[in-house]
Amino acid sequence: MSMFAVATVAIVIAMALALVRAFAGPSLYDRVLAGNSFGTKTVILIGVMGFLTGRPDFLDIALLYALINFAATIAILRFFSYRQPKRTPAEPSSAATGGSDD
Amino acid sequence: MTEGHSTLSAMVFVDLSLLTMLFLVAIAMLRSRHLFAVVMLSGIYSLLSAAFFVSLDAVDVAFTEAAVGAGISTVLMLAGMLLTSRREKPVMPGRAPIAMAVVFITGAALIYATIDMPAFGDANAPANAYVGKQYVERTPNEIAVPNIVTAVLASYRGFDTLGEVLVVFTAGLAVILLLGFGSARGGREVSDQEDE
Structure with missing residues:
Protein backbone atom coordinates (compact mmCIF):
# COMPACT_ATOMS: atom_id res chain seq x y z
CA MET A 1 0.00 0.00 0.00
CA SER A 2 2.78 2.40 0.78
CA MET A 3 3.98 1.93 -2.80
CA PHE A 4 0.81 3.68 -3.95
CA ALA A 5 1.35 6.40 -1.37
CA VAL A 6 4.81 7.13 -2.77
CA ALA A 7 3.41 7.10 -6.31
CA THR A 8 0.71 9.57 -5.25
CA VAL A 9 3.28 11.96 -3.84
CA ALA A 10 5.35 11.70 -7.02
CA ILE A 11 2.31 12.41 -9.19
CA VAL A 12 1.36 15.43 -7.11
CA ILE A 13 4.89 16.79 -7.53
CA ALA A 14 4.63 16.23 -11.28
CA MET A 15 1.30 18.09 -11.25
CA ALA A 16 2.96 21.01 -9.51
CA LEU A 17 5.69 21.05 -12.16
CA ALA A 18 3.11 21.08 -14.98
CA LEU A 19 1.38 23.91 -13.13
CA VAL A 20 4.60 25.91 -13.08
CA ARG A 21 4.80 25.58 -16.86
CA ALA A 22 1.18 26.68 -17.23
CA PHE A 23 1.86 29.73 -15.07
CA ALA A 24 5.11 30.69 -16.74
CA GLY A 25 4.16 30.05 -20.34
CA PRO A 26 5.54 31.83 -22.29
CA SER A 27 4.12 30.54 -25.54
CA LEU A 28 0.61 29.40 -26.33
CA TYR A 29 1.68 25.85 -27.04
CA ASP A 30 3.50 25.59 -23.73
CA ARG A 31 0.19 26.26 -22.07
CA VAL A 32 -1.73 23.81 -24.24
CA LEU A 33 0.87 21.18 -23.44
CA ALA A 34 0.83 22.05 -19.75
CA GLY A 35 -2.94 21.74 -19.68
CA ASN A 36 -2.87 18.44 -21.52
CA SER A 37 -0.16 16.92 -19.34
CA PHE A 38 -1.93 18.22 -16.27
CA GLY A 39 -5.02 16.33 -17.43
CA THR A 40 -2.93 13.20 -17.86
CA LYS A 41 -1.58 13.63 -14.34
CA THR A 42 -5.14 13.97 -13.08
CA VAL A 43 -6.08 10.71 -14.78
CA ILE A 44 -3.12 8.91 -13.21
CA LEU A 45 -3.77 10.48 -9.82
CA ILE A 46 -7.38 9.31 -9.82
CA GLY A 47 -6.31 5.81 -10.84
CA VAL A 48 -3.64 5.61 -8.14
CA MET A 49 -5.99 7.11 -5.56
CA GLY A 50 -8.44 4.31 -6.32
CA PHE A 51 -5.83 1.67 -5.61
CA LEU A 52 -4.61 3.60 -2.57
CA THR A 53 -8.04 3.56 -0.95
CA GLY A 54 -8.61 -0.04 -2.00
CA ARG A 55 -11.30 0.74 -4.58
CA PRO A 56 -9.96 0.10 -8.07
CA ASP A 57 -13.41 1.01 -9.52
CA PHE A 58 -12.02 4.51 -9.83
CA LEU A 59 -10.13 3.25 -12.85
CA ASP A 60 -13.28 3.63 -14.98
CA ILE A 61 -13.52 7.30 -14.04
CA ALA A 62 -9.87 7.76 -14.88
CA LEU A 63 -10.49 6.25 -18.32
CA LEU A 64 -13.36 8.67 -18.97
CA TYR A 65 -11.14 11.56 -17.91
CA ALA A 66 -8.52 10.42 -20.36
CA LEU A 67 -11.12 10.53 -23.13
CA ILE A 68 -12.33 14.01 -22.13
CA ASN A 69 -8.80 15.31 -21.85
CA PHE A 70 -7.89 13.97 -25.28
CA ALA A 71 -10.99 15.43 -26.90
CA ALA A 72 -10.50 18.81 -25.21
CA THR A 73 -6.89 19.10 -26.36
CA ILE A 74 -7.84 18.19 -29.92
CA ALA A 75 -10.66 20.73 -29.82
CA ILE A 76 -8.35 23.49 -28.59
CA LEU A 77 -5.71 22.77 -31.20
CA ARG A 78 -8.23 22.49 -34.04
CA PHE A 79 -9.59 25.82 -33.03
CA PHE A 80 -6.27 27.44 -33.67
CA SER A 81 -5.66 25.59 -36.92
CA TYR A 82 -9.01 26.86 -38.19
CA ARG A 83 -8.46 30.41 -37.06
CA GLN A 84 -4.85 30.83 -38.08
CA PRO A 85 -5.26 31.99 -41.74
CA LYS A 86 -7.92 34.53 -40.82
CA ARG A 87 -5.69 36.58 -38.57
CA THR A 88 -6.38 40.27 -38.75
CA PRO A 89 -3.45 42.65 -39.27
CA ALA A 90 -4.24 44.38 -35.99
CA GLU A 91 -2.76 41.45 -34.10
CA PRO A 92 0.26 40.43 -36.11
CA SER A 93 0.98 36.71 -35.81
CA SER A 94 0.57 36.65 -32.06
CA ALA A 95 -0.71 33.09 -32.38
CA ALA A 96 1.92 32.03 -34.89
CA THR A 97 4.77 32.92 -32.60
CA GLY A 98 2.82 31.69 -29.67
CA GLY A 99 1.64 34.94 -28.18
CA SER A 100 4.50 35.50 -25.78
CA ASP A 101 3.37 36.67 -22.41
CA ASP A 102 4.75 40.03 -21.28
CA MET B 1 3.55 3.40 10.41
CA LYS B 89 -7.13 45.84 -20.54
CA PRO B 90 -5.15 46.74 -17.43
CA VAL B 91 -7.41 47.59 -14.55
CA MET B 92 -6.90 50.88 -12.83
CA PRO B 93 -5.15 50.12 -9.55
CA GLY B 94 -7.60 52.15 -7.51
CA ARG B 95 -8.88 50.56 -4.35
CA ALA B 96 -12.54 50.13 -3.56
CA PRO B 97 -12.80 50.08 0.24
CA ILE B 98 -16.57 49.53 0.30
CA ALA B 99 -16.37 46.49 -2.00
CA MET B 100 -13.46 45.15 0.05
CA ALA B 101 -15.46 45.57 3.25
CA VAL B 102 -18.50 43.84 1.73
CA VAL B 103 -16.36 40.91 0.59
CA PHE B 104 -14.71 40.54 3.98
CA ILE B 105 -17.97 40.79 5.91
CA THR B 106 -19.68 38.25 3.62
CA GLY B 107 -16.74 35.89 3.90
CA ALA B 108 -16.65 36.22 7.67
CA ALA B 109 -20.41 35.58 7.85
CA LEU B 110 -20.05 32.44 5.69
CA ILE B 111 -17.21 31.14 7.84
CA TYR B 112 -19.24 31.93 10.96
CA ALA B 113 -22.16 29.97 9.46
CA THR B 114 -19.99 26.87 9.00
CA ILE B 115 -19.58 26.69 12.80
CA ASP B 116 -23.24 25.63 13.03
CA MET B 117 -22.78 22.81 10.53
CA PRO B 118 -22.81 19.26 11.90
CA ALA B 119 -19.46 17.53 12.21
CA PHE B 120 -18.14 15.48 9.30
CA GLY B 121 -19.71 12.01 9.36
CA ASP B 122 -22.09 12.90 12.18
CA ALA B 123 -24.80 10.21 12.28
CA ASN B 124 -27.35 12.66 13.68
CA ALA B 125 -26.82 15.27 10.99
CA PRO B 126 -29.98 16.06 9.01
CA ALA B 127 -28.36 14.80 5.82
CA ASN B 128 -27.82 11.37 7.37
CA ALA B 129 -30.89 11.07 9.57
CA TYR B 130 -34.09 11.28 7.52
CA VAL B 131 -34.32 10.73 3.76
CA GLY B 132 -30.72 9.75 3.21
CA LYS B 133 -31.04 6.89 5.66
CA GLN B 134 -34.14 5.64 3.85
CA TYR B 135 -32.34 5.72 0.52
CA VAL B 136 -29.40 3.82 1.95
CA GLU B 137 -31.67 1.19 3.48
CA ARG B 138 -34.11 0.74 0.61
CA THR B 139 -32.00 1.04 -2.52
CA PRO B 140 -30.42 -2.44 -2.42
CA ASN B 141 -33.86 -4.05 -2.11
CA GLU B 142 -35.96 -1.84 -4.34
CA ILE B 143 -33.65 -1.01 -7.22
CA ALA B 144 -31.03 -3.19 -8.82
CA VAL B 145 -28.49 -0.39 -9.14
CA PRO B 146 -25.41 -0.77 -6.95
CA ASN B 147 -24.65 2.97 -6.79
CA ILE B 148 -27.12 4.79 -4.55
CA VAL B 149 -26.55 8.19 -6.15
CA THR B 150 -27.32 6.71 -9.56
CA ALA B 151 -30.41 5.00 -8.18
CA VAL B 152 -31.66 8.29 -6.71
CA LEU B 153 -31.00 10.28 -9.86
CA ALA B 154 -32.22 7.79 -12.43
CA SER B 155 -34.97 5.98 -10.61
CA TYR B 156 -36.34 7.71 -7.51
CA ARG B 157 -36.06 11.10 -9.19
CA GLY B 158 -36.42 9.79 -12.73
CA PHE B 159 -39.04 12.31 -13.83
CA ASP B 160 -37.03 15.15 -12.34
CA THR B 161 -33.96 14.03 -14.26
CA LEU B 162 -36.04 13.66 -17.43
CA GLY B 163 -37.23 17.23 -17.01
CA GLU B 164 -33.66 18.44 -16.52
CA VAL B 165 -32.53 16.65 -19.65
CA LEU B 166 -35.42 18.24 -21.54
CA VAL B 167 -34.44 21.72 -20.31
CA VAL B 168 -30.78 21.24 -21.18
CA PHE B 169 -31.70 19.83 -24.59
CA THR B 170 -34.00 22.78 -25.31
CA ALA B 171 -31.34 25.26 -24.24
CA GLY B 172 -28.75 23.59 -26.47
CA LEU B 173 -31.18 23.54 -29.38
CA ALA B 174 -31.91 27.23 -28.92
CA VAL B 175 -28.22 28.09 -28.84
CA ILE B 176 -27.62 26.07 -31.99
CA LEU B 177 -30.55 27.75 -33.73
CA LEU B 178 -29.22 31.16 -32.77
CA LEU B 179 -25.56 30.60 -33.54
CA GLY B 180 -25.70 27.90 -36.17
CA PHE B 181 -23.64 24.77 -36.52
CA GLY B 182 -19.96 24.94 -37.33
CA SER B 183 -19.43 28.58 -36.43
CA ALA B 184 -16.01 27.54 -35.18
CA ARG B 185 -14.87 26.82 -38.71
CA GLY B 186 -15.39 29.67 -41.10
CA GLY B 187 -18.43 31.07 -39.41
CA ARG B 188 -18.96 34.75 -40.10
CA GLU B 189 -17.25 36.98 -37.61
CA VAL B 190 -19.58 39.39 -35.91
CA SER B 191 -18.61 43.04 -36.06
CA ASP B 192 -20.57 46.20 -35.68
CA GLN B 193 -18.95 48.21 -38.45
CA GLU B 194 -18.89 46.09 -41.57
CA ASP B 195 -22.05 44.50 -42.89
CA GLU B 196 -21.30 41.62 -45.21
Missing part, protein backbone atom coordinates in the same frame (compact mmCIF):
# COMPACT_ATOMS: atom_id res chain seq x y z
CA THR B 2 0.69 1.04 9.67
CA GLU B 3 -1.00 0.68 6.31
CA GLY B 4 -4.14 2.51 7.36
CA HIS B 5 -2.11 5.43 8.62
CA SER B 6 -0.08 5.66 5.48
CA THR B 7 -3.22 5.56 3.32
CA LEU B 8 -4.89 8.19 5.44
CA SER B 9 -1.90 10.50 5.48
CA ALA B 10 -1.48 10.08 1.73
CA MET B 11 -5.12 11.05 1.19
CA VAL B 12 -4.72 14.06 3.49
CA PHE B 13 -1.62 15.00 1.52
CA VAL B 14 -3.53 14.69 -1.77
CA ASP B 15 -6.41 16.80 -0.50
CA LEU B 16 -4.13 19.49 0.89
CA SER B 17 -2.02 19.70 -2.23
CA LEU B 18 -5.06 19.73 -4.53
CA LEU B 19 -6.57 22.59 -2.52
CA THR B 20 -3.26 24.46 -2.52
CA MET B 21 -2.99 24.09 -6.28
CA LEU B 22 -6.59 25.26 -6.69
CA PHE B 23 -5.74 28.35 -4.69
CA LEU B 24 -2.58 29.04 -6.70
CA VAL B 25 -4.40 28.59 -10.01
CA ALA B 26 -7.16 30.95 -8.92
CA ILE B 27 -4.61 33.61 -7.92
CA ALA B 28 -2.76 33.16 -11.22
CA MET B 29 -6.02 33.50 -13.17
CA LEU B 30 -6.79 36.73 -11.36
CA ARG B 31 -3.36 38.20 -11.96
CA SER B 32 -2.84 37.19 -15.57
CA ARG B 33 -3.89 39.60 -18.31
CA HIS B 34 -3.15 37.11 -21.09
CA LEU B 35 -6.56 35.72 -21.94
CA PHE B 36 -5.38 32.46 -23.46
CA ALA B 37 -3.42 31.67 -20.31
CA VAL B 38 -6.54 32.37 -18.28
CA VAL B 39 -8.58 29.98 -20.45
CA MET B 40 -6.02 27.19 -20.09
CA LEU B 41 -5.74 27.83 -16.36
CA SER B 42 -9.50 27.62 -16.00
CA GLY B 43 -9.36 24.21 -17.71
CA ILE B 44 -6.68 23.17 -15.23
CA TYR B 45 -8.81 24.53 -12.41
CA SER B 46 -11.71 22.33 -13.53
CA LEU B 47 -9.48 19.26 -13.73
CA LEU B 48 -8.15 19.98 -10.24
CA SER B 49 -11.58 20.43 -8.75
CA ALA B 50 -12.78 17.27 -10.53
CA ALA B 51 -9.90 15.35 -8.96
CA PHE B 52 -10.79 16.87 -5.60
CA PHE B 53 -14.44 15.81 -6.05
CA VAL B 54 -13.30 12.26 -6.78
CA SER B 55 -11.25 12.27 -3.60
CA LEU B 56 -14.41 13.41 -1.79
CA ASP B 57 -16.32 10.47 -3.34
CA ALA B 58 -18.62 12.80 -5.31
CA VAL B 59 -18.03 10.93 -8.52
CA ASP B 60 -21.05 12.21 -10.45
CA VAL B 61 -20.19 15.84 -9.68
CA ALA B 62 -16.64 15.13 -10.75
CA PHE B 63 -17.87 13.71 -14.06
CA THR B 64 -19.88 16.83 -14.75
CA GLU B 65 -17.07 19.10 -13.73
CA ALA B 66 -14.58 17.33 -16.00
CA ALA B 67 -16.89 17.18 -19.02
CA VAL B 68 -18.37 20.67 -18.74
CA GLY B 69 -15.59 22.57 -17.00
CA ALA B 70 -12.49 21.12 -18.61
CA GLY B 71 -14.03 20.11 -21.92
CA ILE B 72 -16.86 22.24 -23.21
CA SER B 73 -16.41 25.51 -21.37
CA THR B 74 -12.71 25.70 -22.32
CA VAL B 75 -13.68 25.49 -25.97
CA LEU B 76 -16.50 28.00 -25.49
CA MET B 77 -14.14 30.41 -23.74
CA LEU B 78 -11.66 30.03 -26.59
CA ALA B 79 -14.41 30.75 -29.09
CA GLY B 80 -15.33 33.87 -27.17
CA MET B 81 -11.72 34.91 -26.74
CA LEU B 82 -10.95 34.68 -30.44
CA LEU B 83 -13.72 37.17 -31.20
CA THR B 84 -12.13 39.73 -28.94
CA SER B 85 -8.61 40.87 -28.15
CA ARG B 86 -6.07 38.55 -26.66
CA ARG B 87 -5.27 40.71 -23.70
CA GLU B 88 -7.36 42.10 -20.98
Whole structure:
Protein backbone atom coordinates (compact mmCIF):
# COMPACT_ATOMS: atom_id res chain seq x y z
CA MET A 1 0.00 0.00 0.00
CA SER A 2 2.78 2.40 0.78
CA MET A 3 3.98 1.93 -2.80
CA PHE A 4 0.81 3.68 -3.95
CA ALA A 5 1.35 6.40 -1.37
CA VAL A 6 4.81 7.13 -2.77
CA ALA A 7 3.41 7.10 -6.31
CA THR A 8 0.71 9.57 -5.25
CA VAL A 9 3.28 11.96 -3.84
CA ALA A 10 5.35 11.70 -7.02
CA ILE A 11 2.31 12.41 -9.19
CA VAL A 12 1.36 15.43 -7.11
CA ILE A 13 4.89 16.79 -7.53
CA ALA A 14 4.63 16.23 -11.28
CA MET A 15 1.30 18.09 -11.25
CA ALA A 16 2.96 21.01 -9.51
CA LEU A 17 5.69 21.05 -12.16
CA ALA A 18 3.11 21.08 -14.98
CA LEU A 19 1.38 23.91 -13.13
CA VAL A 20 4.60 25.91 -13.08
CA ARG A 21 4.80 25.58 -16.86
CA ALA A 22 1.18 26.68 -17.23
CA PHE A 23 1.86 29.73 -15.07
CA ALA A 24 5.11 30.69 -16.74
CA GLY A 25 4.16 30.05 -20.34
CA PRO A 26 5.54 31.83 -22.29
CA SER A 27 4.12 30.54 -25.54
CA LEU A 28 0.61 29.40 -26.33
CA TYR A 29 1.68 25.85 -27.04
CA ASP A 30 3.50 25.59 -23.73
CA ARG A 31 0.19 26.26 -22.07
CA VAL A 32 -1.73 23.81 -24.24
CA LEU A 33 0.87 21.18 -23.44
CA ALA A 34 0.83 22.05 -19.75
CA GLY A 35 -2.94 21.74 -19.68
CA ASN A 36 -2.87 18.44 -21.52
CA SER A 37 -0.16 16.92 -19.34
CA PHE A 38 -1.93 18.22 -16.27
CA GLY A 39 -5.02 16.33 -17.43
CA THR A 40 -2.93 13.20 -17.86
CA LYS A 41 -1.58 13.63 -14.34
CA THR A 42 -5.14 13.97 -13.08
CA VAL A 43 -6.08 10.71 -14.78
CA ILE A 44 -3.12 8.91 -13.21
CA LEU A 45 -3.77 10.48 -9.82
CA ILE A 46 -7.38 9.31 -9.82
CA GLY A 47 -6.31 5.81 -10.84
CA VAL A 48 -3.64 5.61 -8.14
CA MET A 49 -5.99 7.11 -5.56
CA GLY A 50 -8.44 4.31 -6.32
CA PHE A 51 -5.83 1.67 -5.61
CA LEU A 52 -4.61 3.60 -2.57
CA THR A 53 -8.04 3.56 -0.95
CA GLY A 54 -8.61 -0.04 -2.00
CA ARG A 55 -11.30 0.74 -4.58
CA PRO A 56 -9.96 0.10 -8.07
CA ASP A 57 -13.41 1.01 -9.52
CA PHE A 58 -12.02 4.51 -9.83
CA LEU A 59 -10.13 3.25 -12.85
CA ASP A 60 -13.28 3.63 -14.98
CA ILE A 61 -13.52 7.30 -14.04
CA ALA A 62 -9.87 7.76 -14.88
CA LEU A 63 -10.49 6.25 -18.32
CA LEU A 64 -13.36 8.67 -18.97
CA TYR A 65 -11.14 11.56 -17.91
CA ALA A 66 -8.52 10.42 -20.36
CA LEU A 67 -11.12 10.53 -23.13
CA ILE A 68 -12.33 14.01 -22.13
CA ASN A 69 -8.80 15.31 -21.85
CA PHE A 70 -7.89 13.97 -25.28
CA ALA A 71 -10.99 15.43 -26.90
CA ALA A 72 -10.50 18.81 -25.21
CA THR A 73 -6.89 19.10 -26.36
CA ILE A 74 -7.84 18.19 -29.92
CA ALA A 75 -10.66 20.73 -29.82
CA ILE A 76 -8.35 23.49 -28.59
CA LEU A 77 -5.71 22.77 -31.20
CA ARG A 78 -8.23 22.49 -34.04
CA PHE A 79 -9.59 25.82 -33.03
CA PHE A 80 -6.27 27.44 -33.67
CA SER A 81 -5.66 25.59 -36.92
CA TYR A 82 -9.01 26.86 -38.19
CA ARG A 83 -8.46 30.41 -37.06
CA GLN A 84 -4.85 30.83 -38.08
CA PRO A 85 -5.26 31.99 -41.74
CA LYS A 86 -7.92 34.53 -40.82
CA ARG A 87 -5.69 36.58 -38.57
CA THR A 88 -6.38 40.27 -38.75
CA PRO A 89 -3.45 42.65 -39.27
CA ALA A 90 -4.24 44.38 -35.99
CA GLU A 91 -2.76 41.45 -34.10
CA PRO A 92 0.26 40.43 -36.11
CA SER A 93 0.98 36.71 -35.81
CA SER A 94 0.57 36.65 -32.06
CA ALA A 95 -0.71 33.09 -32.38
CA ALA A 96 1.92 32.03 -34.89
CA THR A 97 4.77 32.92 -32.60
CA GLY A 98 2.82 31.69 -29.67
CA GLY A 99 1.64 34.94 -28.18
CA SER A 100 4.50 35.50 -25.78
CA ASP A 101 3.37 36.67 -22.41
CA ASP A 102 4.75 40.03 -21.28
CA MET B 1 3.55 3.40 10.41
CA THR B 2 0.69 1.04 9.67
CA GLU B 3 -1.00 0.68 6.31
CA GLY B 4 -4.14 2.51 7.36
CA HIS B 5 -2.11 5.43 8.62
CA SER B 6 -0.08 5.66 5.48
CA THR B 7 -3.22 5.56 3.32
CA LEU B 8 -4.89 8.19 5.44
CA SER B 9 -1.90 10.50 5.48
CA ALA B 10 -1.48 10.08 1.73
CA MET B 11 -5.12 11.05 1.19
CA VAL B 12 -4.72 14.06 3.49
CA PHE B 13 -1.62 15.00 1.52
CA VAL B 14 -3.53 14.69 -1.77
CA ASP B 15 -6.41 16.80 -0.50
CA LEU B 16 -4.13 19.49 0.89
CA SER B 17 -2.02 19.70 -2.23
CA LEU B 18 -5.06 19.73 -4.53
CA LEU B 19 -6.57 22.59 -2.52
CA THR B 20 -3.26 24.46 -2.52
CA MET B 21 -2.99 24.09 -6.28
CA LEU B 22 -6.59 25.26 -6.69
CA PHE B 23 -5.74 28.35 -4.69
CA LEU B 24 -2.58 29.04 -6.70
CA VAL B 25 -4.40 28.59 -10.01
CA ALA B 26 -7.16 30.95 -8.92
CA ILE B 27 -4.61 33.61 -7.92
CA ALA B 28 -2.76 33.16 -11.22
CA MET B 29 -6.02 33.50 -13.17
CA LEU B 30 -6.79 36.73 -11.36
CA ARG B 31 -3.36 38.20 -11.96
CA SER B 32 -2.84 37.19 -15.57
CA ARG B 33 -3.89 39.60 -18.31
CA HIS B 34 -3.15 37.11 -21.09
CA LEU B 35 -6.56 35.72 -21.94
CA PHE B 36 -5.38 32.46 -23.46
CA ALA B 37 -3.42 31.67 -20.31
CA VAL B 38 -6.54 32.37 -18.28
CA VAL B 39 -8.58 29.98 -20.45
CA MET B 40 -6.02 27.19 -20.09
CA LEU B 41 -5.74 27.83 -16.36
CA SER B 42 -9.50 27.62 -16.00
CA GLY B 43 -9.36 24.21 -17.71
CA ILE B 44 -6.68 23.17 -15.23
CA TYR B 45 -8.81 24.53 -12.41
CA SER B 46 -11.71 22.33 -13.53
CA LEU B 47 -9.48 19.26 -13.73
CA LEU B 48 -8.15 19.98 -10.24
CA SER B 49 -11.58 20.43 -8.75
CA ALA B 50 -12.78 17.27 -10.53
CA ALA B 51 -9.90 15.35 -8.96
CA PHE B 52 -10.79 16.87 -5.60
CA PHE B 53 -14.44 15.81 -6.05
CA VAL B 54 -13.30 12.26 -6.78
CA SER B 55 -11.25 12.27 -3.60
CA LEU B 56 -14.41 13.41 -1.79
CA ASP B 57 -16.32 10.47 -3.34
CA ALA B 58 -18.62 12.80 -5.31
CA VAL B 59 -18.03 10.93 -8.52
CA ASP B 60 -21.05 12.21 -10.45
CA VAL B 61 -20.19 15.84 -9.68
CA ALA B 62 -16.64 15.13 -10.75
CA PHE B 63 -17.87 13.71 -14.06
CA THR B 64 -19.88 16.83 -14.75
CA GLU B 65 -17.07 19.10 -13.73
CA ALA B 66 -14.58 17.33 -16.00
CA ALA B 67 -16.89 17.18 -19.02
CA VAL B 68 -18.37 20.67 -18.74
CA GLY B 69 -15.59 22.57 -17.00
CA ALA B 70 -12.49 21.12 -18.61
CA GLY B 71 -14.03 20.11 -21.92
CA ILE B 72 -16.86 22.24 -23.21
CA SER B 73 -16.41 25.51 -21.37
CA THR B 74 -12.71 25.70 -22.32
CA VAL B 75 -13.68 25.49 -25.97
CA LEU B 76 -16.50 28.00 -25.49
CA MET B 77 -14.14 30.41 -23.74
CA LEU B 78 -11.66 30.03 -26.59
CA ALA B 79 -14.41 30.75 -29.09
CA GLY B 80 -15.33 33.87 -27.17
CA MET B 81 -11.72 34.91 -26.74
CA LEU B 82 -10.95 34.68 -30.44
CA LEU B 83 -13.72 37.17 -31.20
CA THR B 84 -12.13 39.73 -28.94
CA SER B 85 -8.61 40.87 -28.15
CA ARG B 86 -6.07 38.55 -26.66
CA ARG B 87 -5.27 40.71 -23.70
CA GLU B 88 -7.36 42.10 -20.98
CA LYS B 89 -7.13 45.84 -20.54
CA PRO B 90 -5.15 46.74 -17.43
CA VAL B 91 -7.41 47.59 -14.55
CA MET B 92 -6.90 50.88 -12.83
CA PRO B 93 -5.15 50.12 -9.55
CA GLY B 94 -7.60 52.15 -7.51
CA ARG B 95 -8.88 50.56 -4.35
CA ALA B 96 -12.54 50.13 -3.56
CA PRO B 97 -12.80 50.08 0.24
CA ILE B 98 -16.57 49.53 0.30
CA ALA B 99 -16.37 46.49 -2.00
CA MET B 100 -13.46 45.15 0.05
CA ALA B 101 -15.46 45.57 3.25
CA VAL B 102 -18.50 43.84 1.73
CA VAL B 103 -16.36 40.91 0.59
CA PHE B 104 -14.71 40.54 3.98
CA ILE B 105 -17.97 40.79 5.91
CA THR B 106 -19.68 38.25 3.62
CA GLY B 107 -16.74 35.89 3.90
CA ALA B 108 -16.65 36.22 7.67
CA ALA B 109 -20.41 35.58 7.85
CA LEU B 110 -20.05 32.44 5.69
CA ILE B 111 -17.21 31.14 7.84
CA TYR B 112 -19.24 31.93 10.96
CA ALA B 113 -22.16 29.97 9.46
CA THR B 114 -19.99 26.87 9.00
CA ILE B 115 -19.58 26.69 12.80
CA ASP B 116 -23.24 25.63 13.03
CA MET B 117 -22.78 22.81 10.53
CA PRO B 118 -22.81 19.26 11.90
CA ALA B 119 -19.46 17.53 12.21
CA PHE B 120 -18.14 15.48 9.30
CA GLY B 121 -19.71 12.01 9.36
CA ASP B 122 -22.09 12.90 12.18
CA ALA B 123 -24.80 10.21 12.28
CA ASN B 124 -27.35 12.66 13.68
CA ALA B 125 -26.82 15.27 10.99
CA PRO B 126 -29.98 16.06 9.01
CA ALA B 127 -28.36 14.80 5.82
CA ASN B 128 -27.82 11.37 7.37
CA ALA B 129 -30.89 11.07 9.57
CA TYR B 130 -34.09 11.28 7.52
CA VAL B 131 -34.32 10.73 3.76
CA GLY B 132 -30.72 9.75 3.21
CA LYS B 133 -31.04 6.89 5.66
CA GLN B 134 -34.14 5.64 3.85
CA TYR B 135 -32.34 5.72 0.52
CA VAL B 136 -29.40 3.82 1.95
CA GLU B 137 -31.67 1.19 3.48
CA ARG B 138 -34.11 0.74 0.61
CA THR B 139 -32.00 1.04 -2.52
CA PRO B 140 -30.42 -2.44 -2.42
CA ASN B 141 -33.86 -4.05 -2.11
CA GLU B 142 -35.96 -1.84 -4.34
CA ILE B 143 -33.65 -1.01 -7.22
CA ALA B 144 -31.03 -3.19 -8.82
CA VAL B 145 -28.49 -0.39 -9.14
CA PRO B 146 -25.41 -0.77 -6.95
CA ASN B 147 -24.65 2.97 -6.79
CA ILE B 148 -27.12 4.79 -4.55
CA VAL B 149 -26.55 8.19 -6.15
CA THR B 150 -27.32 6.71 -9.56
CA ALA B 151 -30.41 5.00 -8.18
CA VAL B 152 -31.66 8.29 -6.71
CA LEU B 153 -31.00 10.28 -9.86
CA ALA B 154 -32.22 7.79 -12.43
CA SER B 155 -34.97 5.98 -10.61
CA TYR B 156 -36.34 7.71 -7.51
CA ARG B 157 -36.06 11.10 -9.19
CA GLY B 158 -36.42 9.79 -12.73
CA PHE B 159 -39.04 12.31 -13.83
CA ASP B 160 -37.03 15.15 -12.34
CA THR B 161 -33.96 14.03 -14.26
CA LEU B 162 -36.04 13.66 -17.43
CA GLY B 163 -37.23 17.23 -17.01
CA GLU B 164 -33.66 18.44 -16.52
CA VAL B 165 -32.53 16.65 -19.65
CA LEU B 166 -35.42 18.24 -21.54
CA VAL B 167 -34.44 21.72 -20.31
CA VAL B 168 -30.78 21.24 -21.18
CA PHE B 169 -31.70 19.83 -24.59
CA THR B 170 -34.00 22.78 -25.31
CA ALA B 171 -31.34 25.26 -24.24
CA GLY B 172 -28.75 23.59 -26.47
CA LEU B 173 -31.18 23.54 -29.38
CA ALA B 174 -31.91 27.23 -28.92
CA VAL B 175 -28.22 28.09 -28.84
CA ILE B 176 -27.62 26.07 -31.99
CA LEU B 177 -30.55 27.75 -33.73
CA LEU B 178 -29.22 31.16 -32.77
CA LEU B 179 -25.56 30.60 -33.54
CA GLY B 180 -25.70 27.90 -36.17
CA PHE B 181 -23.64 24.77 -36.52
CA GLY B 182 -19.96 24.94 -37.33
CA SER B 183 -19.43 28.58 -36.43
CA ALA B 184 -16.01 27.54 -35.18
CA ARG B 185 -14.87 26.82 -38.71
CA GLY B 186 -15.39 29.67 -41.10
CA GLY B 187 -18.43 31.07 -39.41
CA ARG B 188 -18.96 34.75 -40.10
CA GLU B 189 -17.25 36.98 -37.61
CA VAL B 190 -19.58 39.39 -35.91
CA SER B 191 -18.61 43.04 -36.06
CA ASP B 192 -20.57 46.20 -35.68
CA GLN B 193 -18.95 48.21 -38.45
CA GLU B 194 -18.89 46.09 -41.57
CA ASP B 195 -22.05 44.50 -42.89
CA GLU B 196 -21.30 41.62 -45.21
